[in-house]
């Protein structure tokens with residue numbers, strides 16, 4: 313295999329078009345770092361497992377639907393415990409930080425990093441950084457032990473607190489150095505992973521023996537490459553309660569319309585999956601699929617049709633849907649939050665008003681519209697059982713990776729297997745619903761809503777999705793990225809892990 317990577321990418325080529333997008337290792341810049349046998353070899357729980365350690369050469373393909381002559385394509389390093397570790401148990405001083413918005417499962421990940429470090433590797437120096445990135449230099453730390461985190465997975469939110477903004481790379485790495493921290497676990501979304509990458513680059517520049525590991529978090533499911541983010545299933549499950557309420561209200565009133573707003577700033581996965589799961593939704597609006605209100609094929613025409621046919625209807629809107637229309641209507645330029653994310657106008661309130669104005673004033677029709685906004689309710693809850701298991705495996709993989717000396721990576725599920733993914737791959741693009749994919753077609757067929765797209769729009773969208781794959785480009789996994797565009801369109805189950 314030859315190394316064909318640039319200075320920041322570690323790309324290894326092999327026969328038949330095999331490409332490994334590898335992750336950095338501490339020995340890349342500290343070549344004489346000593347290694348030690350993994351203490352799990354004598355751990356009674358794990359020592360009985362046949363072939364417990366991952367083979368050094370195991371990698372996971374990004375694209376699993378192939379033809380006979382397809383090149384082997386891009387692979388990621390398989391996560392899991394290694395025979396050798398690069399930290400002695402007593403020398404490990406770990407810290408954990410949570411950044412960005414809340415997400416079900418944050419506390420489970422914190423708990424399992426602490427328990428994984430402690431029970432699997434005997435580590436007992438673990439600090440919680442309070443209040444996100446700025447906590448490194450502006451807040452106190454809290455010691456974390458298996459006892460102190462024992463019950464936290466039953467609670468929503470994060471026991472460490474979180475924040476947006478305040479990422480100062482120099483101050484953060486100074487604090488890491490001053491405190492003698494050598495393993496940094498960073499839980500957060502796309503912005504957080506960009507921040508983690510900056511910390512890793514500075515750590516490498518200073519040649520510190522510090523492993524920097526990201527655990528991807530976002531209920532929007534907008535992180536690239538990975539199958540699905542933790543907490544997503546919990547959020548979709550909770551959204552069902554709001555949709556059910558909207559349906560009950562709508563069917564009990566004359567021309568009842570239930571409107572539910574769900575999270576999804578740039579990506580409509582929660583709205584799409586909640587709609588598909590519910591079967592009571594007549595129309596789902598997401599940021600990726602532009603819509604219009606008036607005229608032939610528009611939303612008002614469809615609402616009128618559904619009310620005449622069925623007497624009631626349910627609409628689900630992702631918060632990022634139709635933002636151009638909303639901004640046009642209220643002539644307001646979007647502002648930004650402390651992390652530089654666009655702050656959205658309330659599509660739910662806007663749409664409610666537009667629908668009421670159209671039907672009651674213009675069409676002189678009696679309608680009863682109920683607007684339900686459960687956005688924060690779906691992310692401020694503890695994670696459901698399947699997400700708890702998912703969080704546990706992500707946390708354990710993060711710990712195994714750091715102990716084995718890997719750094720500058722995010723742990724993530726790729727085609728149902730846990731992998732180490734270089735930071736740049738999860739930060740360079742955003743995972744979005746592909747509206748020319750089978751999953752969106754399934755949704756359109758299940759709701760029977762108009763696609764709101766002209767033939768020209770469809771051709772343009774298809775062209776964009778069929779750009780040839782290029783390494784490092786946003787879309788080269790589009791053909792088979794599960795959250796994004798998988799042949800069967802379904803997010804995989806977590807039956808096969810590690």
Ligand SMILES: Nc1ncnc2c1ncn2[C@@H]1O[C@H](COP(=O)(O)OP(=O)(O)OP(=O)(O)O)[C@@H](O)[C@H]1O
Pocket residue numbers: 411412413414444445446475476477478479500501502503504505506507508510529530531650651653
């Ligand atoms: N490009 C960047 N470089 C360094 N730090 C960043 C960058 N983008 C964001 N951050 C930092 O990462 C943290 C979290 O970012 P952000 O608020 O965008 O949330 P997120 O991690 O994307 O999570 P979510 O979108 O799911 O709420 C913030 O403290 C922010 O300052």
Ligand SMILES: O=P(O)(O)OC[C@H]1O[C@](O)(CO)[C@@H](O)[C@@H]1O
Pocket residue numbers: 413414501530531532575576577631649691
């Ligand atoms: O109000 P906050 O905390 O900034 O978070 C809102 C945003 O966070 C998310 O839940 C995750 O990015 C988005 O769906 C939402 O727009």
Ligand SMILES: [Mg+2]
Pocket residue numbers: 412501502503530
């Ligand atoms: Mg984000």
